Amino acid sequence: MSGTFVGMPAFPAAARAAVGDATLRANLRHATRTIRDKRAGAVAELDDWARLREAGKHIKDHTLRHLDRYLLRLEREVTAAGGTVHWAADAAEANRIVTRLVEETGESEVVKVKSMATQEIGLNEALEAAGVRAYETDLAELIVQLGRDRPSHILVPAIHRNRGEIRDIFRTEMGRWGRPAPDGLTDEPAELAEAARLHLREKFLRAKVGISGANFMVAETGTLVVVESEGNGRMCLTLPETLISVVGIEKVVPTWRDLEVFLQTLPRSSTAERMNPYTSTWTGTSDSDGPRAFHLVLLDNGRTDALADEVGRQALRCIRCSACLNVCPVYERAGGHAYGSVYPGPIGAILSPQLRGTGSAVDASLPYASSLCGACYEVCPVAIDIPEVLVHLRERVVEGGDVTRRGVRVRLRPAKGHAAERAAMRAARWVLGHPGALRAGQRLASRTRAAHPRALPGPGRAWSATRDLPPVPAEPFRDWWRRTHGEGSGA
Numbered sequence: 068m069s070g071t072f073v074g075m076p077a078f079p080a081a082a083r084a085a086v087g088d089a090t091l092r093a094n095l096r097h098a099t100r101t102i103r104d105k106r107a108g109a110v111a112e113l114d115d116w117a118r119l120r121e122a123g124k125h126i127k128d129h130t131l132r133h134l135d136r137y138l139l140r141l142e143r144e145v146t147a148a149g150g151t152v153h154w155a156a157d158a159a160e161a162n163r164i165v166t167r168l169v170e171e172t173g174e175s176e177v178v179k180v181k182s183m184a185t186q187e188i189g190l191n192e193a194l195e196a197a198g199v200r201a202y203e204t205d206l207a208e209l210i211v212q213l214g215r216d217r218p219s220h221i222l223v224p225a226i227h228r229n230r231g232e233i234r235d236i237f238r239t240e241m242g243r244w245g246r247p248a249p250d251g252l253t254d255e256p257a258e259l260a261e262a263a264r265l266h267l268r269e270k271f272l273r274a275k276v277g278i279s280g281a282n283f284m285v286a287e288t289g290t291l292v293v294v295e296s297e298g299n300g301r302m303c304l305t306l307p308e309t310l311i312s313v314v315g316i317e318k319v320v321p322t323w324r325d326l327e328v329f330l331q332t333l334p335r336s337s338t339a340e341r342m343n344p345y346t347s348t349w350t351g352t353s354d355s356d357g358p359r360a361f362h363l364v365l366l367d368n369g370r371t372d373a374l375a376d377e378v379g380r381q382a383l384r385c386i387r388c389s390a391c392l393n394v395c396p397v398y399e400r401a402g403g404h405a406y407g408s409v410y411p412g413p414i415g416a417i418l419s420p421q422l423r424g425t426g427s428a429v430d431a432s433l434p435y436a437s438s439l440c441g442a443c444y445e446v447c448p449v450a451i452d453i454p455e456v457l458v459h460l461r462e463r464v465v466e467g468g469d470v471t472r473r474g475v476r477v478r479l480r481p482a483k484g485h486a487a488e489r490a491a492m493r494a495a496r497w498v499l500g501h502p503g504a505l506r507a508g509q510r511l512a513s514r515t516r517a518a519h520p521r522a523l524p525g526p527g528r529a530w531s532a533t534r535d536l537p538p539v540p541a542e543p544f545r546d547w548w549r550r551t552h553g554e555g556s557g558a
């Protein structure tokens with residue numbers, strides 16, 4: 068995965084800074100509560116929501132089980148329809164491929180559809196290093212780009228900004244990137260949208276190269292699908308002469324029938340709409356319309372490693388609806404930047420450590436960025452058991468363990484900072500496996516109970532600061548049982 072967020076502190080430190088920002092918390096609280104209430108209403112309209120959710124889960128699991136077969140079918144169909152398929156093992160290879168393809172067109176500007184995959188690999192930065200300027204055309208992505216900011220939400224990347232902040236960014240920054248904001252711009256949503264529309268239109272009409280991701284790829288016909296709300300995607304996908312799509316390999320679905328399920332669950336889970344305003348589909352190239360050249364870059368970048376993990380692989384079902392972010396009490400308070408990756412919230416907490424590994428302090432901290440309340444699992448339209456994967460990844464962080472990296476089984480070293488926890492668990496295992504030692508320890512604890520501290524010392528202080536330590540009883544249970552039931556009573 069790219070180093071877009073390199074240098075971020077681990078989750079606890081980053082979250083502490085975010086929690087202290089009252090404006091950020093107010094923006095997040097307002098936005099997430101509004102979206103999640105609307106989503107609940109949109110989902111409640113469907114009697115068969117539970118069946119759709121189950122169907123989505125099974126389609127994704129089936130496809131992941133036969134991923135090789137469906138990807139090869141997709142490649143055949145895209146090629147037959149006039150497109151070219153490229154395979155990228157990691158971010159560096161994907162960036163090299165896209166940069167070369169843009170350079171071959173002779174262009175120095177590209178327009179982009181909102182795409183998590185290109186953010187994941189840091190494509191804009193790679194293009195910039197090669198002298199190519201990438202213009203984001205989704206409204207929220209435009210705000211993030213103009214503000215030299217980072218996205219903090221999957222669906223609403225500028226969720227941490229309020230209208231006043233957006234107006235100020237447009238006023239000061241639009242002129243540096245192209246058409247300036249109109250004089251006297253206010254923070255009225257309609258005026259802000261119009262300013263963005265005018266700014267972007269000249270870029271759409273000028274661009275010769277478009278770059279996109281895709282929400283889905285239909286293997287049986289080699290068709291790519293983008294769903295969006297603003298129409299900017301439709302412009303990027305149809306106006307340029309060359310279209311380059313960078314898509315994670317897990318986005319393939321076998322058939323159009325399968326796609327139908329997700330076209331019902333995705334809009335309701337993400338924007339709380341019955342149907343999203345724009346659904347663009349394209350298959351290769353056509354002589355009569357649209358781009359003359361189409362390139363599909365299929366991105367692995369850690370996905371096959373995640374696929375090899377029996378518990379963790381369910382994260383690859385994700386359709387990036389962001390419903391889990393909007394219900395998460397941790398996300399609502401900490402915001403998206405604290406997760407140190409383009410994938411924030413509960414899905415980021417299980418996806419980033421699998422795509423990037425748990426070797427860094429940021430990634431080792433992410434599986435702990437949750438209260439395990441389970442709200443994310445309840446709303447997930449493909450039933451990803453996020454709490455289960457979080458606990459599984461915590462185990463990996465503490466124990467190290469085996470994972471697959473680029474098809475090779477490797478043993479991870481346990482993350483630093485967890486040595487004390489591991490030592491405590493080993494000691495507990497030994498004591499619980501030796502009844503004599505356990506009995507002696509319990510009696511000693513009872514006899515010395517008057518001297519027990521009310522708070523733990525050292526690093527344990529933070530834990531006991533918010534909890535009451537239970538007092539040790541005056542008599543161990545086993546002794547009480549023998550005394551009250553007799554020596555041969557089975558205690």
Ligand code: SF4
Pocket residue numbers: 336384385386387388389390391392414443446447448449450451
């Ligand atoms: S994990 Fe589920 S709820 Fe969260 S973004 Fe992915 S599909 Fe949506």
